[in-house]
Amino acid sequence: MPKAFVVGHPIKHSRSPLIHGHWLKAYGLDGSYERIDVAPVDFGEFLRGFSARGYAGGNVTLPHKEIAFSAVDRRTARAQRVGAVNTLWLEDGLLWGDNTDVTGFMAHLDASLGAGWEQAVDTALVLGAGGAARAVVAGLQDRALKRIFVANRTLSKAEDLVRDLRPGSRVALETSAWEALGRVIPHAQLIVNTTSLGMAGQPPLALDLAGAPRHAAVADIVYVPLQTPLLAAAAQQGLRTVDGLGMLLHQAVPGFERWFGVRPEVTPELRALILADIEGAR
Known part of the structure; x- marks a missing residue:
C-alpha cells in the first residue's frame, strides 16, 4: 500500500x-x-x-x-x-x-483566466520575494510576457530573486521599490500577491488599484480568507480576480x-x- x-x-x-x-x-x-x-x-x-x-x-x-x-x-x-x-x-x-508550486499556480491561472490570457499581458507585477514569489516568477517566465516587475519591502530580496532567475530568461526581469508601486501598476496587466499580507490575522495589503489597466487581472495566493482585501478592492475596480485556493489544489x-x-x-x-x-x- x-x-x-x-x-x-x-x-x-x-x-x-x-x-x-x-x-x-x-x-x-x-x-x-x-x-x-x-x-x-x-x-x-x-x-x-x-x-x-x-x-x-x-x-x-x-x-x-x-x-x-x-x-x-x-x-x-x-x-x-x-x-x-x-x-x-x-x-x-x-x-x-x-x-x-510553479505548475500549481500556472494551472489555476489558466483555469481562472482562460486559455491564451497571456496574449493580453505584456507586463506582470509580483509582490513579494520569498519562495512563493520565486515559483510564480518561474512560471510566468515560460509564457509570452515581455516584462516582470518584482517588488518587495526589502528591495535587496527582490534584487536577489531577479539575479537568480534572470539567466536564460526570455522575459525581462526588473525590480521595483515598494514606494514606487504607483508608477508600475498602470503598466501591469497582471498583479500577483505572494506575501502574507491579507491573510487571516495579518495586516491587509493596501494597494491603490485605481490606476491599473481596465482589463488587468489580480491574483492572490492567500486562500484564508478566500476573498482577501486585495481581491475585494480589485473586484470593486471591475478587474478580474484569481483566488489562492486553486494553487493549493493544482500543486x-x-x-x-x-x-x-x-x-x-x-x-x-x-x-x-x-x-x-x-x-x-x-
Missing part, C-alpha cells in the same frame, strides 16, 4: 491530507497520506529515514522547502530554478525533489500521480470540500 506524507513545522493547519484523502477515495485506491510534524533540527534525519518507514514520498511545506532543496540527490529543472523543493519521491534509490496533482499512479482532477467537489473545511475552522 503506497504511503505518502506532508512534512512541516507546524503542520496541523495543512489541508493536504484532505485533498489527497479525497482523491484516494474518489479513485478507489489503497493508500494513505498523513501529516508529520518535524522540527528543523530533525529534518535531515527524517529525509534519510522516511523510506525505511514505508513512505514512497511526500510534500514539504514551511519551513523545510529550502533545506529539502539542498538535501535531495536530484532536482527537476524547475526546482533548480526556484531554489526550493515541495515534492519528494524515490527513484532508483535516489531522492528526487520537484517544485510543483498537489503531480505528487499524487507520482506516488499513487493516477493523475487526479481538480474538481468543483474537491474545491467545495476544502472551502467547507476552511469555513468550519473559522
Whole structure:
C-alpha cells in the first residue's frame, strides 16, 4: 500500500491530507497520506529515514522547502530554478525533489483566466520575494510576457530573486521599490500577491488599484480568507480576480500521480470540500 506524507513545522493547519484523502477515495485506491510534524533540527534525519518507514514520498511545506532543496540527490529543472523543493519521491534509490508550486499556480491561472490570457499581458507585477514569489516568477517566465516587475519591502530580496532567475530568461526581469508601486501598476496587466499580507490575522495589503489597466487581472495566493482585501478592492475596480485556493489544489496533482499512479482532477467537489473545511475552522 503506497504511503505518502506532508512534512512541516507546524503542520496541523495543512489541508493536504484532505485533498489527497479525497482523491484516494474518489479513485478507489489503497493508500494513505498523513501529516508529520518535524522540527528543523530533525529534518535531515527524517529525509534519510522516511523510506525505511514505508513512505514512497511526500510534500514539504514551511519551513523545510529550502533545506529539502539542498538535501535531495536530484532536482527537476524547475526546482533548480526556484531554489526550493515541495515534492519528494524515490527513484532508483535516489531522492528526487520537484517544485510543483510553479505548475500549481500556472494551472489555476489558466483555469481562472482562460486559455491564451497571456496574449493580453505584456507586463506582470509580483509582490513579494520569498519562495512563493520565486515559483510564480518561474512560471510566468515560460509564457509570452515581455516584462516582470518584482517588488518587495526589502528591495535587496527582490534584487536577489531577479539575479537568480534572470539567466536564460526570455522575459525581462526588473525590480521595483515598494514606494514606487504607483508608477508600475498602470503598466501591469497582471498583479500577483505572494506575501502574507491579507491573510487571516495579518495586516491587509493596501494597494491603490485605481490606476491599473481596465482589463488587468489580480491574483492572490492567500486562500484564508478566500476573498482577501486585495481581491475585494480589485473586484470593486471591475478587474478580474484569481483566488489562492486553486494553487493549493493544482500543486498537489503531480505528487499524487507520482506516488499513487493516477493523475487526479481538480474538481468543483474537491474545491467545495476544502472551502467547507476552511469555513468550519473559522
